[in-house]
Amino acid sequence: MNRIVYVIILIVLMSSGCSGDVELEEALLQSGKNRVELEKVLSHYQNDKLKYEAARFLIVNMVGAYGYDSKIETACDDFYNKYDSLMRVHSYDSLTHIFDYGKMDVWDRQVDSLWADYSEKNRAKLDYPAVMDLQNISSEYLINEIELAFEAWQKNVYSRLCSFDEFCEYILPYRHRNGLIAESARHEFWERHKGRFFENENKELTAEVDSLMCEYSHITHSGFAGMSIPVLSPLAMERLRHGLCEQRCWFNTILLSSLGMASATDFVPAWGNRNNSHTWNVVIKNGESYAFESFWDNDRWKYKRIYNNKECDSVWGRYRLPKVYRHTYRRYIEGPMADENEDIANIPVFFKNERKKDVSKEYFETTDVTLDFENLDKSVRYVYLCVLNYGSWSPVQWGKVQNGRAVFLEMGKEVLYLPMYCKNGVMLPCGDPIIVNKSGKIEYIEPKKETESIVVSHFSGALAFVKTKTFFEDISGTVLLSDDNDTICKFPKGLELNTVKVESKCDRPTRSVKMLLPHKKVALGRIEFFTLTENGIEKIKNVRIKTLLPVSENGEKASFLLDESSSTGYSCELDSDCIEFDLGGSYQLKEVRFCPYLSSGFSEGVEYELCYWNGKWKHIDKKVGKEFISFENVPKGALLAIRPTNNTKRIGFRPFRYINGEVEWW
Numbered sequence: 001m002n003r004i005v006y007v008i009i010l011i012v013l014m015s016s017g018c019s020g021d022v023e024l025e026e027a028l029l030q031s032g033k034n035r036v037e038l039e040k041v042l043s044h045y046q047n048d049k050l051k052y053e054a055a056r057f058l059i060v061n062m063v064g065a066y067g068y069d070s071k072i073e074t075a076c077d078d079f080y081n082k083y084d085s086l087m088r089v090h091s092y093d094s095l096t097h098i099f100d101y102g103k104m105d106v107w108d109r110q111v112d113s114l115w116a117d118y119s120e121k122n123r124a125k126l127d128y129p130a131v132m133d134l135q136n137i138s139s140e141y142l143i144n145e146i147e148l149a150f151e152a153w154q155k156n157v158y159s160r161l162c163s164f165d166e167f168c169e170y171i172l173p174y175r176h177r178n179g180l181i182a183e184s185a186r187h188e189f190w191e192r193h194k195g196r197f198f199e200n201e202n203k204e205l206t207a208e209v210d211s212l213m214c215e216y217s218h219i220t221h222s223g224f225a226g227m228s229i230p231v232l233s234p235l236a237m238e239r240l241r242h243g244l245c246e247q248r249c250w251f252n253t254i255l256l257s258s259l260g261m262a263s264a265t266d267f268v269p270a271w272g273n274r275n276n277s278h279t280w281n282v283v284i285k286n287g288e289s290y291a292f293e294s295f296w297d298n299d300r301w302k303y304k305r306i307y308n309n310k311e312c313d314s315v316w317g318r319y320r321l322p323k324v325y326r327h328t329y330r331r332y333i334e335g336p337m338a339d340e341n342e343d344i345a346n347i348p349v350f351f352k353n354e355r356k357k358d359v360s361k362e363y364f365e366t367t368d369v370t371l372d373f374e375n376l377d378k379s380v381r382y383v384y385l386c387v388l389n390y391g392s393w394s395p396v397q398w399g400k401v402q403n404g405r406a407v408f409l410e411m412g413k414e415v416l417y418l419p420m421y422c423k424n425g426v427m428l429p430c431g432d433p434i435i436v437n438k439s440g441k442i443e444y445i446e447p448k449k450e451t452e453s454i455v456v457s458h459f460s461g462a463l464a465f466v467k468t469k470t471f472f473e474d475i476s477g478t479v480l481l482s483d484d485n486d487t488i489c490k491f492p493k494g495l496e497l498n499t500v501k502v503e504s505k506c507d508r509p510t511r512s513v514k515m516l517l518p519h520k521k522v523a524l525g526r527i528e529f530f531t532l533t534e535n536g537i538e539k540i541k542n543v544r545i546k547t548l549l550p551v552s553e554n555g556e557k558a559s560f561l562l563d564e565s566s567s568t569g570y571s572c573e574l575d576s577d578c579i580e581f582d583l584g585g586s587y588q589l590k591e592v593r594f595c596p597y598l599s600s601g602f603s604e605g606v607e608y609e610l611c612y613w614n615g616k617w618k619h620i621d622k623k624v625g626k627e628f629i630s631f632e633n634v635p636k637g638a639l640l641a642i643r644p645t646n647n648t649k650r651i652g653f654r655p656f657r658y659i660n661g662e663v664e665w666w
Helices: 002-030 032-044 049-060 071-075 077-090 092-096 101-121 139-155 164-170 185-193 205-214 234-240 245-258 461-475 558-562
Strands: 263-268 278-285 288-292 325-327 356-358 367-372 382-389 392-400 405-411 415-423 426-429 434-436 442-444 451-456 479-481 487-490 500-503 510-516 521-533 536-539 570-573 578-587 589-596 607-613 617-624 629-635 640-644 656-659 662-665
Touching: 002 032, 002 049, 032 049, 032 139, 049 139, 049 164, 071 077, 077 101, 077 234, 139 185, 139 245, 164 263, 185 234, 185 245, 205 245, 205 278, 205 288, 234 245, 245 263, 245 278, 263 288, 367 434, 382 405, 392 415, 392 426, 405 415, 451 656, 461 521, 461 589, 487 500, 487 589, 510 521, 521 558, 521 578, 558 570, 607 629, 617 629, 640 656
Parallel strands: none
Antiparallel strands: 263 278, 263 325, 278 288, 325 356, 367 405, 382 392, 382 415, 392 405, 415 426, 415 434, 434 442, 451 629, 479 487, 479 510, 500 589, 510 578, 521 536, 521 570, 521 589, 607 617, 607 640, 656 662
């Protein structure tokens, strides 16, 4: 019996080793003439098990890794010099503020013009094809990288006790993104900073990272100028001194890993409630990731707080994330890419990338989403949950169709999704939009036959927060008093775009409500009062404003506070700090609901189109912009969107539902 067990164990071990050898042999076969260089590395470490495994890790995961020859940067030397001269003309320091759009607009045009002219005249010498690492990496380079990685790892007090697997994942790789030049940045950063960082156990990790990042605080966001300029190495990034988020992220990851700090780049492929995507950095200590802003700012470690799918950031408002992924050197072959029966043409580009892993659970509480697809063509093997991003639906997770059903793992809540499948590179809808609500339950969105009138004041959703938050400050801390001057409630801080519900603290009936304004300013879209009846909580009707209030500078009337729409608001400076409401009878208040004032996002003279989703965006009506726009004959319960009709650029509209007079943005 013992012998049998021994044989079984031996077979398992041999099978495991054989499986690893198969992977290594596959990589070596693809290396062609460069195989001899890679085998030199393996031979060099044949008596050092750990370093041999590190070399094996790099070679096995080198499959599909590529970059560019460093000659392309030499070809850009003259451009970098001209760029530097242009920087001095504009004064580098003035460009650190990327939201100074007047200056950035001039900079944008001149940088783009400079690169367009240079690249056109030097097209031939800039035409360097990508080179595959397996066929080009030398043994000397790889051995130097491995030696430096081990030395830095052993001296880093935060990472030296991490697992070998974490070391391979986050410290060892010579490449952190495909497309970069494989050069000696690790050696450069190590010589520049060794002995100064991550070697003192008495220092906080975040403070150490900040100290290092501060030395590179002069490298700022480009403001999206010169996006076509090759930035393929840390050296190029330092010469340009500006870059995009994803470029600064790989710069930081190379810098940190060069000093033995486990680090990576995390990203959201598309937001769940706004347009665009974002990348940022993490450092890993004892298996826990610490997320930080790649560029220097005053609140660099905020992402685990504002990306938890619960909070509303005081600066940018509410973020809702469908997924978070991490860029990796290791290949994670899963889902449709691991399915030999799936046609590669039917896999979206995002999921052809094997160098990423799902880390959503490190940021927010996730939920698995199960959907039925009974009428789906049987040839469809995978369905993708997508979020709207600049008018297109971007896939963020896959689900394998089995018996007419697909499960999408670890999805973000309070996000709108559309199920789609891919056919020859084209994404096609295969179901109604869904909302995964706060509790993780699915709400299906389908237009009804009944119609209604709606009123809206903007089309950009969450981004309206930035324009509106000053109005939140005007009403934050507002106190409501009863006839007897008992406190009914106080408006909270940290307001959002949508309706706020505040419970009444007053247990006696009142006929009037006095609103005490902390700044002699009112800025509300709507206010409602509710009482408890035998039928439940009911809105008090026939409420009127007793205080005589002026028409605002924008022509808004105080009566807008009590109408049926939250989009028609009233913002005005007053001579008094009190507004009094008559409830029309004596009521014991149960709840007060109010919606903050939203400034208009429409431009006068611009035409806007209202659409609803029914397999595609379908036209309802067009109106010319003003403070707010009303539309009639709108299908109830539909997913809606408003977009400018004459905008040739990317249109930042967001979808919404209209519920009880209020716009619910997604």
